[in-house]
Amino acid sequence: MTTTDSSNRAPAPGPLRLVQEFVNTLDVEEGRDLLADRETFAAWLQEQGLALTGPSPGDRDIAAATELREALRALLRANAGGEPDAEAAALVNRMSAQAPVRVELGPDGAATLRGAGVLAAVLAAAGTAMLDGSWPRLKVCVDPECEWAFYDRSRNRSGHCCDMAVCGSRHKVRAYRSRQRGTLSP
Numbered sequence: 155m156t157t158t159d160s161s162n163r164a165p166a167p168g169p170l171r172l173v174q175e176f177v178n179t180l181d182v183e184e185g186r187d188l189l190a191d192r193e194t195f196a197a198w199l200q201e202q203g204l205a206l207t208g209p210s211p212g213d214r215d216i217a218a219a220t221e222l223r224e225a226l227r228a229l230l231r232a233n234a235g236g237e238p239d240a241e242a243a244a245l246v247n248r249m250s251a252q253a254p255v256r257v258e259l260g261p262d263g264a265a266t267l268r269g270a271g272v273l274a275a276v277l278a279a280a281g282t283a284m285l286d287g288s289w290p291r292l293k294v295c296v297d298p299e300c301e302w303a304f305y306d307r308s309r310n311r312s313g314h315c316c317d318m319a320v321c322g323s324r325h326k327v328r329a330y331r332s333r334q335r336g337t338l339s340p
């Protein structure tokens with residue numbers, strides 16, 4: 155895959171970045187899943203400054219994180235123009251009951267949402283973005299072979315694709331191939 159720092163592949167700002175990184179632990183296109191394996195999961199946690207207090211992530215941590223990740227992906231699909239996903243919302247609510255997020259005030263009285271542990275940290279980041287209005291700009295690419303989480307920087311929030319240079323060219327190749335098949339068929 156070509157990497158690029160341009161346009162929509164650039165990271166989301168503020169707390170949304172954690173949500174974006176979390177959703178992108180699965181690279182649909184490449185079939186790479188950082189949560190699927192204890193070691194890569196632990197390495198990812200460390201990278202995010204979320205190292206677990208206990209031992210390395212167990213099967214239940216992996217299952218819960220994967221469930222939350224896919225629920226968030228469904229919510230980001232809705233941000234990209236898809237249907238709202240009530241099941242995903244319910245799952246987030248259930249997880250939030252198990253991984254509570256709390257309000258923490260700074261010395262200046264400014265409030266921040268915080269949570270201990272991976273799930274709560276991700277939920278706190280998503281909740282903050284939902285309240286500050288930046289959430290609708292975090293989307294997943296509408297290409298089902300991609301589904302990469304990207305931050306839509308377009309002025310009117312109309313972006314549907316993670317990056318035209320990467321994803322758009324793939325769309326073109328597929329369209330070209332199907333046209334070719336069309337013309338070659340007897």
Ligand SMILES: [Zn+2]
Nearest residue numbers: 295300316321
């Ligand atoms: Zn894409």
